[in-house]
Amino acid sequence: MKRILLFVFGLISISSFSQEDAWIFFNAKPNAQYYYDNPLQMLSQKALDRRTAQNIALDIRDVPLHQPYIDQITASAGITVLAKSKWLNALHIKGTQANINALTVLSFVDHVQYANHSLNPGGRKSVTTGKTKPSNKFLDIQANYDYGTSANQVQMLNAHILHQQNYTGAGKIIAIMDAGFPGVNTTTPFQRLRDNGLILGGYDFVHDSPDPYTGYQHGTQVLSDMGGYVSGQLVGTAPDAHYYLFITEDVSSESPLEESNWVEAAEMADSLGVDVINTSLGYFTYDNPNYSYTYDDMNGTTSFVSRAADIAFTRGMICVTSAGNSGSTVNPHIAVPGDAALNLTVGAVNAAEVKGGFSSIGPSFDGRIKPDLMAMGVAAVVATQTGSIGTNNGTSFASPILAGAITSFWSAFPTKTNAEIVRIIKESADRFTAPNNNYGYGIPDFQLALNRALSAPSFTQEKFNVYPNPASDFVTVTCPGESLGSEIVVYNSIGQIIFRQNLNAFIQYIPVKNWSSGIYHYAIASAGKKQNGKIIKN
Incomplete structure (x- = not known):
């Protein structure tokens, strides 16, 4: 009996004193009226202009967190504040379960959500498994740019037609959430961006630093597919867009904090007036298996980051997200935030427009079509941190290739709303009338989208x-x-x-x-x- 009691005490000790990640949600923003009266205290003029153009009113999600609430949580015993979100009115915190639970008695606390699913009401049992690692139309093109080996990935979408009409993303802003951007400030493929002042800034949310030109070069390659330019080798799909570079991914570990980093970056992007967010990241398994997701969670509402991605759309932005590279694994489905309902989730095809075996599939757990669209992600042409031009595989590159094309298309119709742009692009896709769980609505055709938007009255008159x-x-x-x-x-x-x-x-x-x-x-x-x-x- 004594041995059993000691064992039970040991379990209680581990449960009570181990550090847990959690989100604590508040129930109010007492100073909201002040911010409604002084909107430039929470959003830039560029962001306000975007909202006005799309007839989107300010609401409580735009209002910053109430600082006294943050101060009180920060001062609480055993609690570390790691990130915050005004959209979700929440803080990402770390502490023991006992210390976190003690916060729920505070009058301004609505509820707590643990990253460890088993600690939430009705949560599933703890997970003990380890981490899972996770055509001829191109022959007769006369492109204005010398796309070189990157011609296939641009012309597959007919994005070169946009470029020929001088729709290259000018006037639009893209934010990239990624793992790092080394070489972007020095190498030749990004010189055109630098010379034209098209990189507006960035931030490293992992290390709380204003320097985005560090970290892992995945972000560098992603940017190259939108803004890179080496004549005869690589031309991005939005060569004249403006860019913000945000590091949200910590390549040394996999933890829910990366979701919160993304949310902070998305809120900053919103406040800066960004139009399109590219996310070539996805989360399914974490280093702590109790924090990992299952397919049941791919419903657009369970994860912190997916909820925020849908809020980003309601602010007037378009989120373009890679579907994931797990298509040939035991967990073949999309990852978060690719499950978000209002995201454009992108899978990968090869040069023959056949889905890459690695490209994650749908549907979402609640049965929605995912991925939404497809673009080239098998042997996609990219620029590396050294400035060399090569190829890489992954939905990570299908996403920015499409995100750039979307941005260039939007620059042709800057007064259209994000919902209108998404609708037109989806309707141009080759499987629009017969979507499936491998290709979604298929590969969009921006020449078709452009022609329809310019000439068809239904796009300006039809309300729904x-x-x-x-x-x-x-x-x-x-x-x-x-x-x-x-x-x-x-x-x-x-x-x-x-x-x-x-x-x-x-x-x-x-x-x-x-x-x-x-x-x-x-x-x-x-x-x-x-x-x-x-x-x-x-």
Whole structure:
């Protein structure tokens, strides 16, 4: 009996005194009105202009955290504050379970979420497993740029058509979340960016340093696929965009803090007026297996970073994220934040437009189409930290190739909202009417997108878009900002209402998997007007 008691005490000791990562969420922002009255205290004029252009009002998520709350948590016994998020009104903290739980009695604390899933109410059991490591159309192109060996990855998307029309990303800003950018400040492939003042700055959130030109060169290669320029060898898809370089990934370890680093960087990007965020990172397993995710968590709402990615979209930005490189492993599905509903999650194809075996697959756990789109990520041409031009494999490179093309396309239509841009691009993709879990909606065609956006009145007159049609699992409804709060009602063939829902987000999903095959009718009511149509269920 004594031995058993000693063993139990040992378990209690380990549980009580080991350090845990957690997020503590607050329930208020008492000084919100001050910031509403003085918006330049929380956002730059560039950010405010972006919001105005898309008719997005300021809200409580824009307001900074209440500093006295932060001070009180920081002063609490045994608690270390590692990161903070105004969007989620939360701090990332570290401490023993006992010290963290003691904070829940504070009047301004809403709840605590542990990175260790087993410590949360209803959480799953602790995990004991170890870490898992995780065509002819190109022959007759006369590009204005000498793309050299990078021609394939640009022309696959018809992004060179954008460049020929002088849509090269000018006036738009891209933020890159990555592991480091050594050589960007010195080597030839990035000289054009430097000479034209296109690198606006950056920050190393891992080491709390203003120097982004350090760390691991993964970010350097990612940037090269958007902004790199060596005539005859490599031309990025957004050579005239502006860039912010953020280090959020700690290559020495895998921990949930990297999610919080990403959120801090995304909030900074928002405040600086960024338009597009590229994330060639994904998280599924961590060094502490109790912090790792399972496929069940790939639902867009479980992870801290995925929730923030969707908030970024509501601020008027587009998040482009790599799907992950786990397609041939025991965990073949997308990782966070690629599961976020409003992210454009990107898988990788080769030069023949065939999916790379490593490219992670969908759907999300709740059945949504993922990845969203595809781009070249097998033998993608990149620049390294030494300035040499080579190739690399990974959805890490498919994502920036597409992110740059999206940015160049948006520069052609700067007054369109992020939701409109996403809709047009998805509709241009080669599998749009028949998406699947390997390719999503497929490879977008920016010449088709450009032609439609310039000439088709539906893109300027239609308020809502409902796709794909026919559908099997989900129907996506895009909603302009001024029409948020509208209601969609779906009727069966005899006029019975089978579904109704308020449209409170720019992009929402209607589950149709359990509907019987056939034709349904929908009506969307907005400001006294109605849009009617049909949904065909396969």
